[in-house]
Amino acid sequence: MSGYLLERVRWAAAAYADYDRPTVAAIVAAASAAACTASERLAAAAVAETRMGVAADKAERNRACALAKQDDFVSPRIDASRKVVALPRPAGVVVAHVPATDPVAAVYSTVLSALMTRNAAVVVPDPRAASCITEAAELLAGAAVNAGAPDGIVQVTEEPLTADVEVTHSPGNVPVLVDATADISAAARRIADSKAFDNSLLPTSESVLIAEGAIADALRTAIGDCGGRLLDEDEVRRLRGYLFPDGHLKAEAVGRDAAWIADQAGLRVAPKTRVLVAPLDLVISEEPLAHATPAPVLGMVTAADADRGIRAARAVVRIGGPAHAAVVHSENPGVVADFAAHLPVRQVAVNAGGNSLDAELSPHQLLTWTRIAYAADAPMPSFADVSPWRSPTGPVPAYPRASNDPETSR
Amino acid sequence: MYDYGTFSFESKSEVLARAKTFWNPDKTRFWIDSGVDLVIDRREGYFLWDMSSRRLIDMHLNGGTYNLGHRNPEVMEAISQGMAHFDIGNHHFPSVARTALAQRLVETAPPSISKVAFGSGGGEAIDIALKSARHATGRRKIISIIKAYHGHTGLAVATGDDRFAKLFLADRPDEFIQVPFGDIDAMEHALARGDVAAVIMETIPATYGFPLPPPGYLEATKQLTERYGALYIADEVQTGLMRTGEMWAITKHGIDPDIIVTGKGLSGGMYPITAVLLSDRAARWLDEDGFGHISTFGGAELGCVAGVKTLEITTRPEVRSMVHYIADLFADGLRRVQADHPDWLVGIRQNGVVIGLEFDHPEGAKFVMRELYENGVWAIFSTLDPRVLQFKPGILLGRDLCEDVLDRLEVAVGRAEAAARAGASR
Secondary structure, eight states: OOTTHHHHHHHHHHHHTTOOHHHHHHHHHHHHHHHHHTHHHHHHHHHHHHOOSOHHHHHHHHHHHHSOOOOOSSSOEEETTTTEEEEEEEOSEEEEEEOSSSHHHHHHHHHHHHHHTTOEEEEEEOGGGHHHHHHHHHHHHHHHHHTTOOTTSEEEOSSOOOOSEEEEOOOOOEEEEEOTTSOHHHHHHHHHHHHHGGGGOSTTSEEEEEEEHHHHHHHHHHHHHTTEEEOOHHHHHHHHHHHOTTSSOOGGGTTOOHHHHHHHTTOOOOTTOOEEEEEOSOOOTTOGGGSOOSSSEEEEEEESSHHHHHHHHHHHHHHHOSOSEEEEEOSOHHHHHHHHHHSOOSEEEESSOGGGSOOSOOGGGGEEEEEEEOOTTSOOOOOTTOOOOOOOSSOSSOOOOOTTOTTOOO | OEEOSSOEESOHHHHHHHIIIIIOHHHHHHHHHTTOOOOEEEEEBTEEEETTOOEEEESOHHHHTTTTOBTOHHHHHHHHHHHTTOOSOOTTSOOHHHHHHHHHHHHHSOTTEEEEEEESSHHHHHHHHHHHHHHHHSOOEEEEETTOOOOSSHHHHHHSOHHHHHHTTOOOTTTEEEEOTTOHHHHHHHHTTSOEEEEEEESSOTTTTOOOOOTTHHHHHHHHHHHTTOEEEEEOTTTTTTTTSSSSGGGGGTOOOSEEEEOGGGGTTSSOOEEEEEETTTTHHHHHOTTSSOOSSTTOHHHHHHHHHHHHHHTOHHHHHHHHHHHHHHHHHHHHHHHHOTTTEEEEEEETTEEEEEESSTTHHHHHHHHHHHTTEEOEEETTEEEEEEEOOOTTOOHHHHHHHHHHHHHHHHHHHHHHHTTOOO
């Protein structure tokens, strides 16, 4: 039973689909401002509720995801030379399954993307973070409606439902390749920072580090200088035993910091340790540390050369299922191009941390374009001042006053 | 062959013939003569199917009985589960189902309301309301409006139009006073002698074609009842249950009535049950003699089960929001239709999804009804003012079906105008 949530949100989506650019911009700005203001408070609330991650990192990420996106996904796009006008059309209702690992930022990002593109959003919270997710979604909903968005444009429900677009924020298996040409110390610092950020809860956080053999030792040392702790064979065995007691990741370890995990696994590490680096022989599916681990634990393999490194990176994505992103550290554009060409991912970061990537959906995924095309030999009139969209002047829907009510300004 | 399990018919014409023989010859003939040869067969959501398999969109809803659509799946499930435990029950005893529905009704009502009495039909509920008012005040007189319609039982029918009261010699002009709707001076004149038990009024008189109360009229009437010691009875049978975008239309006027009467949609169109919501003053007889009104079927427990589920659905915030969307879309669409036919569709009377469409012809709504029927929509004229079409969208409609109905209405209004102007009146 949907309880008519979906029916109501369809009414809202249909109304919003006709809004014009200035009103959409005002709605997005209002929601964005509300999101910004609550970034720190909701970050702390998320950590308190889930006991995962780092409040300061979450606050930073919340602020980044809350930033007002002023891209125009409303106005018709005119290509006079090709005589084509393209009208953006929202998909309708976006259902976002929001994980406990990255709750508030995921709400911010999805809801703002939906609002930018004139879609309605239904947020389905992970029960472990239901209250901070609900609070974030209702905050944005209220701000949007106060700025003129239709009633019910953002909804929260714990019931499973499907609609026009489904957004899941599942962790991806992200390989990071460091080749022989890379700036080793910079690469080590970025990898350690990214892996430690929010205790590795971001879906774009690196899973497996692949080092070209020639620089592997130097890289290990450099990561050690950045708070990484290289484990020996016995320590890897103990870590694996703790993290994956029955082959599955122990839930209590998700989003915990490196020192806490080391302690639980019976490893002695320095208190300032930020990342546990586990050397692996091979990237194979039965090796749990070769999969995405939402904790500051990084598998590491070496490859004899860049080509073999790229094949190892492909293996990381292959065994991990659909991936969001991959990272390469290299000064050789040929390697970068080969890496990007051979990895089935949407984004490749170069000489950057995985946490710098935008894991969230792109607004483009929430739109279709209706193309108005004129015949090649016919003139196309100017569409410069033409827009089919209209925004209402009052609340949507209007409150149902009696038609003979003098207040009815119709 | 039409097999309905416990009975069957060979054809629709056989049904019509036997309906004349065994049931109601005049009514059967009336509809055939009106060009509406409808025998409802299957029904689901906001659709009806004639025995000929023709589909109709239901914009009549029997005055809101099918607010939630026909055979609403959630209501059906509640009743099916209820049947594993309940039947009508024993009306003499306290009952789990009646108590649960009574409590929920009080919780939805304005603060003046504290008790609930149950009936099985709208007329019975009105009778209970009038009896409660007489008991509370020790007075006999009841004021209603001219062209009022509150049902056909003993007291209810006396409040209404002569057509139904005189037919059965049930008119009682000495006790049942009628005043023109909207005339506050006439109301005061009728109340001023201080011998009136109650004013009973539909918040928007349905059978009279949904004339909207002039701004301030109901509020002033309520004040007069207070001044002269009478009770205010809000008949919300057609206007309640979220049809105006609020649970009870009377609250949109800021009025805390002494009594609210509800029925029709109260049980999702699946089980006959009605209720009278009473203030402390109106409910006194329930302390004095609880057997004062007895009704074997009133508050039947299966009806209460259906009522509890219906109220739960109706009061969801999502549903309230949808009603506002539906009302808004029809407000725009109807204005568009009116702009094309300003001299024909002369009035739009709308409060939420309570809508009356007034046409410039003494029987204008009958023409429109006929054309709508031809175009796959069932909506009915107002019995006591056939210039006005009752146009009653459901409260769970989706936007697509609303737009579909407006498209059909636009065509039907134009064709009806041509037919009426051509003097094709029957």
